[in-house]
Amino acid sequence: xxxxxxxxxxxxxxxxxxxxxxxxxxxxxxxxxxxxxxxxxxxxxxxxxxxxxxxxxxxxxxxxxxxxxxxxxxxxxxxxxxxxxxxxxxxxxxxxxxxxxxxxxxxxxxxxxxxxxxxxxxxxxxxxxxxxxxxxxxxxxxxxxxxxxx
Amino acid sequence: xxxxxxxxxxxxxxxxxxxxxxxxxxxxxxxxxxxxxxxxxxxxxxxxxxxxxxxxxxxxxxxxxxxxxxxxxxxxxxxxxxxxxxxxxxxxxxxxxxxxxxxxxxxxxxxxxxxxxxxxxxxxxxxxxxxxxxxxxxxxxxxxxxxxxx
DNA sequence: TATATTTAGTGCGATATCGTACAAAAAGGT
DNA sequence: ACCTTTTTGTACGATATCGCACTAAATATA
Numbered sequence: 001x002x003x004x005x006x007x008x009x010x011x012x013x014x015x016x017x018x019x020x021x022x023x024x025x026x027x028x029x030x031x032x033x034x035x036x037x038x039x040x041x042x043x044x045x046x047x048x049x050x051x052x053x054x055x056x057x058x059x060x061x062x063x064x065x066x067x068x069x070x071x072x073x074x075x076x077x078x079x080x081x082x083x084x085x086x087x088x089x090x091x092x093x094x095x096x097x098x099x100x101x102x103x104x105x106x107x108x109x110x111x112x113x114x115x116x117x118x119x120x121x122x123x124x125x126x127x128x129x130x131x132x133x134x135x136x137x138x139x140x141x142x143x144x145x146x147x148x149x150x
Numbered sequence: 151x152x153x154x155x156x157x158x159x160x161x162x163x164x165x166x167x168x169x170x171x172x173x174x175x176x177x178x179x180x181x182x183x184x185x186x187x188x189x190x191x192x193x194x195x196x197x198x199x200x201x202x203x204x205x206x207x208x209x210x211x212x213x214x215x216x217x218x219x220x221x222x223x224x225x226x227x228x229x230x231x232x233x234x235x236x237x238x239x240x241x242x243x244x245x246x247x248x249x250x251x252x253x254x255x256x257x258x259x260x261x262x263x264x265x266x267x268x269x270x271x272x273x274x275x276x277x278x279x280x281x282x283x284x285x286x287x288x289x290x291x292x293x294x295x296x297x298x299x300x
Numbered sequence: 301t302a303t304a305t306t307t308a309g310t311g312c313g314a315t316a317t318c319g320t321a322c323a324a325a326a327a328g329g330t
Numbered sequence: 331a332c333c334t335t336t337t338t339g340t341a342c343g344a345t346a347t348c349g350c351a352c353t354a355a356a357t358a359t360a
Contacts, residue, residue, distance in 0.1 A: 008279045009267050010194065010260075013173045015286045017191070020170040021213045022293040023163045036316080041167070044160065056338060063171045065318050070340060072316085092325045092338040110160075117159050123292055128285070129158045135274075135282055136165045142273055143172040186346080206308060215348050220310060222346085242308045242355045 030112045034079070035105070038072045040113075043081060043098065043106040051097045054087060058096065063144065081105055180262045184229070185255070188222045190263075193231060193248065193256040201247045204237060208246065213294065231255055 024037045031040065045061060046053070059069035073096065076082045081102035087093035098106070174187045181190065195211060196203070209219035223246065226232045231252035237243035248256070 007264075007267075008276050008283060009271065010263075011283060012279050012286070013169075013177075014191065014194075015283065015290055016166055016169050016173065017187075018213050018290050019163075019166050019286065019293065022290065023166065025213070026293060026296065027163075034315095037167075038316080041164070044164075054338080063168050063175070066339070067319075067341090068317055071318090074340095075316090087338095090326075090338075092323095094339075113160075114157075117157075119296060120289075120292065121159065124285075124289060126158050129162050132282065132285055133158060133161060133165065135278070136162070136169065139270075139274060140165055140169050140172065142270065143169065143176060146176065146269060184345095188346085204308075216309070217311090217349075218347055221348090224310095225346090237308090240308075240356075242353095244309075 026116060027113055030116050031109060032105075034075075035109070036072075036075070039076050039079065039081065040106075040109050042072060042076055042096075043102055043109065046082070046096065046098050047103075047106060052095045054093050054095060055084075056093070076102070079105075176266060177263055180266050181259060182255075185259070186222075186225070189226050189229070189231065190256075190259050192222060192226055192246075193252055193259065196232070196246065196248050197253075197256060202245045204243050204245060205234075206243075226252070229255075 027037050027040065028035075031037075041062060042058060045058060049061070055069050055073055056066055058073070059066045062069070064072075073082065073084070077084060080099055083097050083099055084094045085097060087095050177187050177190065178185075181187070191212060192208060195208060199211070205219050205223055206216055208223070209216045212219070214222075223232065223234070227234060230249055233247050233249055234244045235247060237245050
């Protein structure tokens with residue numbers, strides 16, 4: 001009789017998958033027209049980490065293949081949220097900058113997401129969430145390294 | 151000057167997105183040929199929760215749209231991992247059962263994933279992971295309900 | 301019973317994701 | 331300087347995802 005009790009690791013990654021699914025669906029339900037959670041992620045990243053980074057750096061930050069990021073960025077360009085300038089230090093590369101519209105849209109998205117987050121925040125106060133972050137971040141960093149090695 | 155410091159909620163969902171990305175990529179790198187993390191999830195679910203459930207119930211469990219689950223299940227059928235029988239209690243519905251091959255493949259997948267999990271388990275012992283699960287599960291359940299209401 | 305509403309699953313179309321292969325530039329080795 | 335290897339971004343094709351619309355069956359209502 002083989003094991004049917006799942007190891008906590010499977011449960012963990014299963015929960016993470018579902019949480020990702022749910023949070024994405026919930027966010028996108030509140031975003032305007034064709035805006036996607038991936039676009040939101042990029043805009044947020046640019047504001048937080050700083051503009052002027054390259055597509056590859058962004059892809060690495062989100063741990064998605066660079067082709068995926070190319071596609072996502074082209075979607076942002078099509079929506080007029082970002083612009084791609086040549087990289088003065090590397091002719092192969094590009095630099096990503098927010099447009100004014102992109103900054104504005106990001107503000108709106110944050111606001112929209114925040115209202116949707118209200119109920120959530122009531123049940124899960126900031127300090128409770130913050131308590132989770134170190135472990136999750138540590139796991140992320142570990143898997144990040146493992147990805148290169150394994 | 152608008153806020154650039156992200157709320158812990160954004161960080162949380164960002165980490166979850168990346169963790170999902172990484173764990174999926176890591177798992178699929180160890181799966182045979184065309185097998186996908188979604189297939190693995192379905193097989194695992196059938197073993198854990200029990201066979202004979204319906205496509206819709208599985209879709210709800212993973213919180214994906216039912217069309218997505220239809221597609222995933224048809225992939226499993228094409229790989230000979232599951233079979234769909236008519237639901238004796240509801241002629242519209244189907245019941246999902248593992249095939250012998252499906253059970254075998256699931257065993258192999260679990261083994262393959264487990265070897266890849268070895269390093270991870272060293273750094274994150276079971277009890278550390280278990281300590282995280284209640285909060286994550288609670289969040290999942292909350293968002294689950296919120297999805298219907300909002 | 302007859303009709304309306306809800307529910308389960310699927311076909312279809314649009315789009316996202318991602319692996320492969322590629323071109324151009326950069327970096328390293330001779 | 332020349333050649334090789336690595337790196338950056340992209341085009342392309344295959345497949346996954348998912349919203350919409352539909353059929354058939356079940357359920358609720360008149």
